[in-house]
Amino acid sequence: MASEQLLPAVPRWRPSPPREQSRPGHAADDEGPSDTASDVLGGSLRSTDGFPFGSGSSFPPPPFAPMPVTLPRSRTSSSLEISVENGAGAVPAVVRETSLRRVDQGVVLSWEDLWVSAAGGKAGRVPILRGLNGYARPGEVLAIMGPSGCGKSTLLDALAGRLGSGVSQKGDILINGRRQKLSYGTSAYVTQDDVLMTTLTVREAVRYSASLQLPSGMSAAAKRERAEETLREMGLEGAADTRIGGWMHKGISGGQRRRVSICMEILTRPALLFLDEPTSGLDSAASFHVVSRIARLARREGMTVVAAVHQPSTEVYGLFHGLCLLAYGKTVFFGPAAETNQFFALSGFPCPSLMNPSDHFLRTVNKDFDNVTTSVQSIRTLIIISEIFLVNSIPNHTLH
Ligand SMILES: Nc1ncnc2c1ncn2[C@@H]1O[C@H](COP(=O)(O)OP(=O)(O)OP(=O)(O)O)[C@@H](O)[C@H]1O
Structure with a gap:
């Protein structure tokens, strides 16, 4: 073409x-x-x-x-x-x-x-x-x-x-x-290694990150909504309530871990x-x-x-x-x-x-x-x- x-x-x-x-x-x-x-x-x-x-x-x-x-x-x-x-x-x-x-x-x-x-x-x-x-x-x-x-x-x-x-x-x-x-x-930088809290679910991790990173002037509801929107953007709705997990307890897949890491960094757009x-x-x-x-x-x-x-x-x-x-x-x-x-x-x-x-x-x-x-x-x-x-x-x- x-x-x-x-x-x-x-x-x-x-x-x-x-x-x-x-x-x-x-x-x-x-x-x-x-x-x-x-x-x-x-x-x-x-x-x-x-x-x-x-x-x-x-x-x-x-x-x-x-x-x-x-x-x-x-x-x-x-x-x-x-x-x-x-x-x-x-x-x-x-x-x-x-x-x-x-x-x-x-x-x-x-x-x-x-x-x-x-x-x-x-x-x-x-x-x-x-x-x-x-x-x-x-x-x-x-x-x-x-x-x-x-x-x-x-x-x-x-x-x-x-x-x-x-x-x-x-x-x-x-x-x-x-x-x-x-x-x-x-700007945001996603490193090669996924540094994530293994005991949290995907949703908890992204919400927690949103509450820390987003401006204090933003309401809690707006921060939650931003977290949900970002989860959807990265195609993580299905895994949102799954524990991240680690070497001890199997959790989300490697690809999902990468997307959670990216989610955390793009919350601030x-x-x-x-x-x-x-x-x-x-x-x-x-x-x-x-x-x-x-x-x-x-x-x-x-x-x-x-x-x-x-x-x-x-x-x-x-x-x-x-x-x-x-x-x-x-x-x-x-x-x-x-x-x-x-x-x-x-x-x-x-x-x-x-x-x-x-x-x-x-x-x-x-x-x-x-x-x-x-x-x-x-x-x-x-x-x-x-x-x-x-x-x-x-x-x-x-x-x-
Ligand atoms: N701080 C440093 N001090 C000395 N040499 C360094 C330093 N940082 C990088 N180098 C050297 O520079 C070269 C390029 O490194 P770099 O990590 O950027 O390559 P890369 O293309 O990302 O490699 P890879 O694909 O293997 O990760 C390498 O030879 C590395 O040893």
Whole structure:
């Protein structure tokens, strides 16, 4: 089908012109390699220590203002069908409705030239993320994927302002195009581990959390109603009166536990939701259930969702709007998830027939598979082609 005509306009990352490679007092080799791919990416260094959710003292938070990007507005009834190609033709079509809310009231999160490094190594610092660019938009789910150790969690933590001590960050992370702190309740982070009270029922746990998290000015009845509404959104009505349980007493399933954890974090209706491995430990059916609920919520609430995901099934992959594919701390692909197949095919790595596309992407960029030399070379090639691909695509939209 002519999915391009139906797709909402997705602004593609347009890299800024390369800036100076280093600043006085900043050794370039402290932060990243000077290999071919890095040169092509124009990895420049700009210190924004303490930013974005840190001190903010040198950048007083301006008022929340939407960025000048073109977004689909107030479409309430239309729906989109997007198919994921796997080389053998289109595989399960995924219905993606547009947001029921005005998505321009949400949060556009963007990052530019983001570097993260940790203490260690000969130079004193080991680079983890190397000059990443990207964005996440309201009403959409952006998946961060890549082989183990490529920096998915680090990127998620950097965007959420949760980097630990000993890890430093440089580059811009912008909220609606500006450097500003997120106010309380604007963002939420669901960790990989479900930390839940095993003796409570699902309803009790969510109500308890609502009474603690929701504003004191909200009536008890309104808080209860919010808890019930959130349980329904996550499809937990059937399990509401089941004890959560633990290793001693069997309770709800793993997928339900994940959804309870997500419930707790979305009670405040955050504009920005970070999810670390929302499907870890779940089978493909449970994974699909969890991610489809999240995608539906994102659409309905105009929420911006960023999720680090390990190895999604074809069906789960089809629920993502955007993909940020990393390897060795660099962006290999950033753009609409539905276009990744085309990108890999154009780059000389077509997805074999009947293969799960995300398996193919990960296999292609994973040095642990096959011949290491070939793989490293293919990643370099992909990074270089990625830059050319992005520069030449949809030049009408930029984030600045
Ligand atoms: N605080 C830290 N200090 C030193 N190295 C770190 C730190 N945090 C992360 N790293 C390193 O950075 C790299 C990326 O880690 P990260 O956890 O972001 O990867 P990941 O893609 O999420 O991996 P996985 O899929 O296995 O969870 C790893 O090599 C890790 O050891």
